[in-house]
Amino acid sequence: MEGSTAHNNVAKGGLRAVMYDLLARSMAEAGIAEAFREPLIDRGDGVLVLIQPVDEVPKTVFLSHLIPTLSALLVEHTLDYPEMRLRMRAVLHAGEVHCDPQGWFGETLDVAFRLLDAPQVKQALKKSADPLTVVVSDNIYFSIVRHGYEGIDQHDFQPSVQVRVAGQYHRGWLRLPAAVPRQPTSGDFRRRLPLIRLRPPSSAVG
Numbered sequence: 001m002e003g004s005t006a007h008n009n010v011a012k013g014g015l016r017a018v019m020y021d022l023l024a025r026s027m028a029e030a031g032i033a034e035a036f037r038e039p040l041i042d043r044g045d046g047v048l049v050l051i052q053p054v055d056e057v058p059k060t061v062f063l064s065h066l067i068p069t070l071s072a073l074l075v076e077h078t079l080d081y082p083e084m085r086l087r088m089r090a091v092l093h094a095g096e097v098h099c100d101p102q103g104w105f106g107e108t109l110d111v112a113f114r115l116l117d118a119p120q121v122k123q124a125l126k127k128s129a130d131p132l133t134v135v136v137s138d139n140i141y142f143s144i145v146r147h148g149y150e151g152i153d154q155h156d157f158q159p160s161v162q163v164r165v166a167g168q169y170h171r172g173w174l175r176l177p178a179a180v181p182r183q184p185t186s187g188d189f190r191r192r193l194p195l196i197r198l199r200p201p202s203s204a205v206g
Contacts, residue, residue, distance in 0.1 A: 002087040002125055004045035011084075012045070018077060018086055023047060026070040030061050041104065046088075046116075050097065050104065059144050062092055064151030067134055067175075074131035089125055091116040091172075093137040107166060111137060114163035115172040121161060124174050134175040135161055141173045153177075 001015060020040070027037075027049075036057045041048035051057055067090065078085050093115070095108030115121070115135050125133035136145060136157065145154050161172030 001045045002089070002122075014084060015086055016045075018084065019047065019088070022070060022073045022077065022086075023049070025073060026066050029069045030066040032057055032061070032066065038104075048104070048109075059094065059140070060149045060152065063134075063136070063140075063144065064149065067132065068151075071130060071132040078131060085131075087125060087131045088133075089116055089121055090132060090134045091121075091136070092134065092140050094139050094143075110165050111163070111170050114165055115161055115170070118161045118163055118172060121172070121174065124160070124176070130177070135172040136175070138171045138173070145173065 001019060004012060004015070007015065023040075032051065033056075036052050036054050038050040038052070041050070070088075070090075074086055074088065091112050093108060093112040095106070095111075097104055097106040097108050099105075115137060118135070121133060121135050141157060141159075145152055145157050148154055156175050156177045157173040158176050159171050160174040160176075163170050163172065
């Protein structure tokens, strides 16, 4: 969440509740059932979501459905509750992760967190009219974005981020749509939301 440290504890609690609610609604719209993911992992002003590699949840669904739905819900929330404006950064990465009694760990997570916290990503959110700024890893860009699957425009992504983890450089691609659409009214959003329910074929990507 953007600027979470500027809020007092009561306000943070309210924004956290909204964040979890909108994320749950977005995953439901995208068809990501609890059976296909690990329990959500709280990170204070954010959430770590680990999705299992199953055919029912192709990687395309995150960029073609979950992200647009979450962005639209954030817009609607701001329209309804301007005093509780919520803006977020998100990162999408794929790879191996490990778990011990203390929790999840691994280089894949290190790369994801570094990309998410990169100064370029924070600045992109500050400058954007969109309440959701997204960065994807090289892995996601070359396996998903560049192939032009339905609902994903590769021209919206620019290689704007570079981080170093374990002596290796990792590139991130910022989602920067060429044109920011007109901010909808609540009525506009409620008429369009059912259109987001469409899902790509599960065979698109394993």
